[in-house]
Amino acid sequence: MQKEEPYVIALIQMICQSSREENLQRARQRIVEAAEQGARLICLPELFCSIYFCQQEDPRFFELAETIPGYTTDYFSRLSKTVESVLMIPLFERSTSGDYYNSLVVINPDGSIAGRYRKMHIPNDPQFQEKYYFTPGDLGFQAIQTAVGKIGSMICWDQWYPEAARLCALDGAGVLIYPTAIGWLPGEKEGEGAMYLDSWKTIQRGHSIANGIYTASVNRVGIEPNQARDAEIEFWGHSFIVDPRGHIIAEASGEDEEIIYGKIEPQLTSETRQTWPFFRDRRIDAYDKLVE
Numbered sequence: 001m002q003k004e005e006p007y008v009i010a011l012i013q014m015i016c017q018s019s020r021e022e023n024l025q026r027a028r029q030r031i032v033e034a035a036e037q038g039a040r041l042i043c044l045p046e047l048f049c050s051i052y053f054c055q056q057e058d059p060r061f062f063e064l065a066e067t068i069p070g071y072t073t074d075y076f077s078r079l080s081k082t083v084e085s086v087l088m089i090p091l092f093e094r095s096t097s098g099d100y101y102n103s104l105v106v107i108n109p110d111g112s113i114a115g116r117y118r119k120m121h122i123p124n125d126p127q128f129q130e131k132y133y134f135t136p137g138d139l140g141f142q143a144i145q146t147a148v149g150k151i152g153s154m155i156c157w158d159q160w161y162p163e164a165a166r167l168c169a170l171d172g173a174g175v176l177i178y179p180t181a182i183g184w185l186p187g188e189k190e191g192e193g194a195m196y197l198d199s200w201k202t203i204q205r206g207h208s209i210a211n212g213i214y215t216a217s218v219n220r221v222g223i224e225p226n227q228a229r230d231a232e233i234e235f236w237g238h239s240f241i242v243d244p245r246g247h248i249i250a251e252a253s254g255e256d257e258e259i260i261y262g263k264i265e266p267q268l269t270s271e272t273r274q275t276w277p278f279f280r281d282r283r284i285d286a287y288d289k290l291v292e
Helices: 020-036 059-064 071-083 154-158 162-171 195-212 266-275
Strands: 007-013 039-043 086-094 100-107 113-118 143-146 147-152 177-178 214-219 219-224 231-236 241-244 248-251 258-262
Touching: 007 241, 020 039, 020 071, 020 258, 071 086, 071 100, 086 113, 086 147, 086 177, 100 147, 100 231, 113 143, 143 195, 147 162, 154 177, 154 195, 154 258, 162 177, 162 195, 177 195, 195 214, 214 258, 248 258, 248 266
Parallel strands: 007 039, 007 214, 039 086, 147 177, 177 214
Antiparallel strands: 007 258, 086 100, 100 113, 143 147, 214 241, 219 231, 241 248
């Protein structure tokens, strides 16, 4: 078995606009910058091609959906060959069967699609009305083999579920990656905002510790209005990378567009799992009720 080598991951925290072409161009610029800094795996936020349209139920937004392969995947397949990096590209997918998914595509440096993931857990909260747009994913939780190793790809709401993280880790993922669109509704930031943000980071740090694995969460940033309800979401940024022992090794601010970097070291994963042998000591014979 070939030994996996260390590599650099980059998370691109960005403000998303209503224009797809503008978002694609700005994402391209940041991907090129990250690659020039040595990143071999580069990740964009959830649904970055547009504003976060799930703040309201409006059938016009279905026009944003696209096929895989399609315009956006072709765009970044060409770019991946130039930057020679693995790219994680979230998008609004329209399947050939007519279903719609909150998806991401993983593209290898040769431009080929290494795999795709369809968001499994679909929220339906005030201004996060995703059940109107998205069918729950049907591809399961898996580690996608890429040029830098296996990665566990999930999306936003999935990051709260330890079962999802564990399944990706058991499938051989070296890092769990969560493209995200999360923030505060009006009045939350001044009230319980700090607690919500801390809980969001804590649950993902827990995934790293429980599985002896790296975790990376890339969020958008900025305030996006919901004109239909005279409201808004302030996306809280704070994209971050966690090592297998639960330490945050890189974190972005809550206000600015940034690129953050972290080194993924498979050797540290091996050492951590030897010190904390949680996989060895699992009692799978006693976990039947988890699937009831």
